Amino acid sequence: xxxxxxxxxxxxxxxxxxxxxxxxxxxxxxxxxxxxxxxxxxxxxxxxxxxxxxxxxxxxxxxxxxxxxxxxxxxxxxxxxxxxxxxxxxxxxxxxxxxxxxxxxxxxxxxxxxxxxxxxxxxxxxxxxxxxxxxxxxxxxxxxxxxxxxxxxxxxxxxxxxxxxxxxxxxxxxxxxxxxxxxxxxxxxxxxxxxxxxxxxxxxxxxxxxxxxxxxxxxxxxxxxxxxxxxxxxxxxxxxxxxxxxxxxxxxxxxxxxxxxxxxxxxxxxxxxxxxxxxxxxxxxxxxxxxxxxxxxxxxxxxxxxxxxxxxxxxxxxxxxxxxxxxxxxxxxxxxxxxxxxxxxxxxxxxxxxxxxxxxxxxxxxxxxxxxxxxxxxxxxxxxxxxxxxxxxxxxxxxxxxxxxxxxxxxxxxxxxxxxxxxxxxxxxxxxxxxxxxxxxxxxxxxxxxxxxxxxxxxxxxxxxxxxxxxxxxxxx
Amino acid sequence: xxxxxxxxxxxxxxxxxxxxxxxxxxxxxxxxxxxxxxxxxxxxxxxxxxxxxxxxxxxxxxxxxxxxxxxxxxxxxxxxxxxxxxxxxxxxxxxxxxxxxxxxxxxxxxxxxxxxxxxxxxxxxxxxxxxxxxxxxxxxxxxxxxxxxxxxxxxxxxxxxxxxxxxxxxxxxxxxxxxxxxxxxxxxxxxxxxxxxxxxxxxxxxxxxxxxxxxxxxxxxxxxxxxxxxxxxxxxxxxxxxxxxxxxxxxxxxxxxxxxxxxxxxxxxxxxxxxxxxxxxxxxxxxxxxxxxxxxxxxxxxxxxxxxxxxxxxxxxxxxxxxxxxxxxxxxxxxxxxxxxxxxxxxxxxxxxxxxxxxxxxxxxxxxxxxxxxxxxxxxxxxxxxxxxxxxxxxxxxx
Numbered sequence: 027x028x029x030x031x032x033x034x035x036x037x038x039x040x041x042x043x044x045x046x047x048x049x050x051x052x053x054x055x056x057x058x059x060x061x062x063x064x065x066x067x068x069x070x071x072x073x074x075x076x077x078x079x080x081x082x083x084x085x086x087x088x089x090x091x092x093x094x095x096x097x098x099x100x101x102x103x104x105x106x107x108x109x110x111x112x113x114x115x116x117x118x119x120x121x122x123x124x125x126x127x128x129x130x131x132x133x134x135x136x137x138x139x140x141x142x143x144x145x146x147x148x149x150x151x152x153x154x155x156x157x158x159x160x161x162x163x164x165x166x167x168x169x170x171x172x173x174x175x176x177x178x179x180x181x182x183x184x185x186x187x188x189x190x191x192x193x194x195x196x197x198x199x200x201x202x203x204x205x206x207x208x209x210x211x212x213x214x215x216x217x218x219x220x221x222x223x224x225x226x227x228x229x230x231x232x233x234x235x236x237x238x239x240x241x242x243x244x245x246x247x248x249x250x251x252x253x254x255x256x257x258x259x260x261x262x263x264x265x266x267x268x269x270x271x272x273x274x275x276x277x278x279x280x281x282x283x284x285x286x287x288x289x290x291x292x293x294x295x296x297x298x299x300x301x302x303x304x305x306x307x308x309x310x311x312x313x314x315x316x317x318x319x320x321x322x323x324x325x326x327x328x329x330x331x332x333x334x335x336x337x338x339x340x341x342x343x344x345x346x347x348x349x350x351x352x353x354x355x356x357x358x359x360x361x362x363x364x365x366x367x368x369x370x371x372x373x374x375x376x377x378x379x380x381x382x383x384x385x386x387x388x389x390x391x392x393x394x395x396x397x398x399x400x401x402x403x404x405x406x407x408x409x410x411x412x413x414x415x416x417x418x419x420x421x422x423x424x425x426x427x428x429x430x431x432x433x434x435x436x437x438x439x440x441x442x443x444x445x446x447x448x449x450x451x452x453x454x455x456x457x458x459x460x461x462x463x464x465x466x467x468x469x470x471x472x473x474x475x476x477x478x479x480x481x482x483x484x485x486x487x488x489x490x491x492x493x494x495x496x497x498x499x500x501x502x503x
Numbered sequence: 504x505x506x507x508x509x510x511x512x513x514x515x516x517x518x519x520x521x522x523x524x525x526x527x528x529x530x531x532x533x534x535x536x537x538x539x540x541x542x543x544x545x546x547x548x549x550x551x552x553x554x555x556x557x558x559x560x561x562x563x564x565x566x567x568x569x570x571x572x573x574x575x576x577x578x579x580x581x582x583x584x585x586x587x588x589x590x591x592x593x594x595x596x597x598x599x600x601x602x603x604x605x606x607x608x609x610x611x612x613x614x615x616x617x618x619x620x621x622x623x624x625x626x627x628x629x630x631x632x633x634x635x636x637x638x639x640x641x642x643x644x645x646x647x648x649x650x651x652x653x654x655x656x657x658x659x660x661x662x663x664x665x666x667x668x669x670x671x672x673x674x675x676x677x678x679x680x681x682x683x684x685x686x687x688x689x690x691x692x693x694x695x696x697x698x699x700x701x702x703x704x705x706x707x708x709x710x711x712x713x714x715x716x717x718x719x720x721x722x723x724x725x726x727x728x729x730x731x732x733x734x735x736x737x738x739x740x741x742x743x744x745x746x747x748x749x750x751x752x753x754x755x756x757x758x759x760x761x762x763x764x765x766x767x768x769x770x771x772x773x774x775x776x777x778x779x780x781x782x783x784x785x786x787x788x789x790x791x792x793x794x795x796x797x798x799x800x801x802x803x804x805x806x807x808x809x810x811x812x813x814x815x816x817x818x819x820x821x822x823x824x825x826x827x828x829x830x831x832x833x834x835x836x837x838x839x840x841x842x843x844x845x846x847x848x849x850x851x852x853x854x855x856x857x858x859x860x861x862x863x864x865x866x867x868x869x870x871x872x873x874x875x876x877x878x879x880x881x882x883x884x885x886x887x888x889x890x891x892x893x894x895x896x897x898x899x900x901x902x
Contacts, residue, residue, distance in 0.1 A: 226743075231743070236851070
């Protein structure tokens with residue numbers, strides 16, 4: 027059962043339906059647990075493949091118990107053990123190959139379980155949580171709506187909804203909204219992302235195969251423009267589906283995207299893109315690191331620079347979390363650098379113009395529009411190390427001389443600036459058409475119309491192409 | 504556009520749906536779906552029209568003695584959904600030869616081409632076909648006058664080619680060129696049965712079975728739905744090479760269009776090959792007896808061309824397998840085999856040279872095939888056609 031396939035959607039809807047047979051928390055928990063086990067069983071037919079995952083879960087629970095009983099004394103050791111076990115199971119290339127397990131095993135969802143385990147251990151070590159039973163632990167870890175690619179939900183939020191004596195409301199309006207969101211997500215993953223992926227693959231082929239220089243420049247522009255949109259459609263579409271499914275099971279998952287391409291700086295972008303990941307790292311890496319550094323370096327004038335450094339470390343870690351190869355180290359380096367440089371630029375502007383002047387500039391539509399374009403181009407540039415490998419990147423960059431690449435990135439920056447600015451204006455204009463109940467475009471009638479159109483298109487195209495649902499990119503991490 | 508997708512816990516009238524909405528919302532959904540479907544179908548019918556007449560009205564399809572053959576001096580027109588309106592004008596011998604059948608003029612080198620629909624130039628106006636382009640290109644390369652008499656015929660697979668082979672010999676050829684496709688092997692012993700090419704795709708998935716049942720029901724009641732094919736055409740054109748190969752190989756059963764792409768031919772395909780071998784032996788023996796040089800070549804189908812161009816394919820597949828098998832068959836009977844498949848490695852997106860649904864090469868595809876064949880034929884495979892030094896220089900300058 028592929029993520030975001032029609033089978034997955036039907037499975038989720040069936041689970042939601044059964045889950046709602048009773049409002050009792052034990053019934054809903056049992057249904058969620060059984061559904062998660064069935065979902066896991068679809069991922070591999072070999073029992074041995076589950077053993078490392080089970081071992082990791084056990085290790086996490088062991089760490090949780092130790093930290094819960096012995097307090098923060100064992101916190102660092104537990105955290106380091108979990109990090110090592112994760113790197114070992116994910117076969118990070120920094121570790122010697124000889125120590126890796128030599129049989130095929132399941133790593134799907136491991137990265138997200140890793141975050142949840144660390145979150146539990148760290149919070150328990152900080153004295154913020156009471157004892158957690160093995161049932162609740164497993165349910166939280168294996169919840170099939172968050173297992174494969176997040177979103178990363180905090181345990182408190184999970185337990186608030188899942189174990190509530192009186193579950194949250196689920197009226198016809200909520201059901202309608204969730205069904206519409208599932209349709210939207212399914213369309214994004216199966217149609218939009220599929221078409222964008224085709225454009226990306228064709229652009230790569232045109233760049234690395236013999237073709238006229240003008241076509242290569244055009245292919246390079248297409249490649250740079252298309253991939254971030256593809257990734258967004260692929261990942262946010264999947265997240266739409268699982269958030270809506272979970273809501274139908276009376277469980278609220280955190281949002282992972284908030285119109286990321288409307289962000290006008292790298293700093294804003296990471297507040298709107300894969301939000302649960304950046305929030306997790308801000309909570310468990312950025313803040314503790316900044317506090318620790320500020321304790322050691324007390325000079326007030328150094329504080330902003332410490333923030334810059336912590337941004338770099340945090341987002342460098344985001345990069346290397348994505349994968350075990352040197353390409354992801356580069357991705358992390360570029361992401362961290364982007365954040366740090368953006369922060370330095372912000373500090374420099376504040377120093378030069380004062381806070382008021384900076385705020386005025388940040389509100390300037392031209393500055394905001396150009397910031398969007400620049401952020402998009404930068405994100406697209408960093409993503410080359412995300413979707414490709416060194417050999418392919420080499421071939422792609424050798425396809426054009428350096429000055430033409432410069433032209434390509436400038437073109438991308440300008441084109442995206444114009445397109446996104448136009449889109450923002452159009453969106454604002456459309457949302458300004460209002461009835462007594464609010465914007466016409468967000469009314470239930472408009473939603474039904476476009477959800478029906480998207481559902482029809484997605485259904486027909488899926489049936490006609492009859493191909494497997496595209497992989498969710500973040501499933502691999 | 505991001506829209507709010509959750510609502511606060513229901514409170515009062517805000518959380519409830521008005522009674523009229525229980526009727527209005529499903530009606531709106533139904534109306535949207537109906538409107539889009541009807542509009543899409545109307546647009547598709549305009550752009551994907553099909554002519555009432557077809558090539559088959561110029562053919563005698565069920566004569567057991569001669570197999571499928573053309574009606575002498577007949578003219579017919581056909582527009583398939585993906586192709587332009589094409590005229591098929593058959594000569595006095597019933598072939599789409601494009602030249603008057605008669606004695607050779609002195610100094611002219613005559614090639615007689617045999618094969619099936621691809622070699623006949625189906626779906627392409629005559630002036631864009633292999634038969635029209637190849638002699639021009641060969642004459643340019645070899646600096647001698649080449650004419651090509653096209654005796655290829657729709658459904659002219661191996662058995663039919665063997666049945667009509669005496670026609671080829673009667674045309675006093677200096678060379679016989681057999682242009683093969685995967686279908687020439689798969690349908691080697693073909694005898695015409697109406698609609699034998701239109702069987703529904705076999706599938707064991709419940710969704711595909713449901714789809715087939717729905718489509719059958721609609722066809723029986725209201726004629727065929729064009730929008731499905733129009734969408735498939737567009738999607739196949741839009742897919743990247745990798746996506747296309749992946750979905751094609753996944754969806755096609757082992758036999759048929761993808762069966763010959765397996766690294767190890769299945770028993771069914773081995774049987775097809777064996778049947779083809781017996782007809783090839785018969786044809787080549789007749790050519791040998793008449794003292795006419797015999798050359799065969801193999802033109803890939805759409806997915807095979809894409810696989811070769813991409814240069815990678817899933818484990819268990821090999822797009823060159825059938826090519827190698829045919830080479831060994833043709834050469835074992837004394838013929839010459841020219842291999843154009845490796846040249847597809849250098850083509851960017853060769854799958855776009857074919858009609859995506861129909862599978863025949865379009866005019867551009869026919870032109871590329873003519874170019875590749877001329878290159879091989881003039882490249883030394885046939886000494887009489889070997890490119891002269893001056894034309895080679897001209898060719899390389901042009902390239």
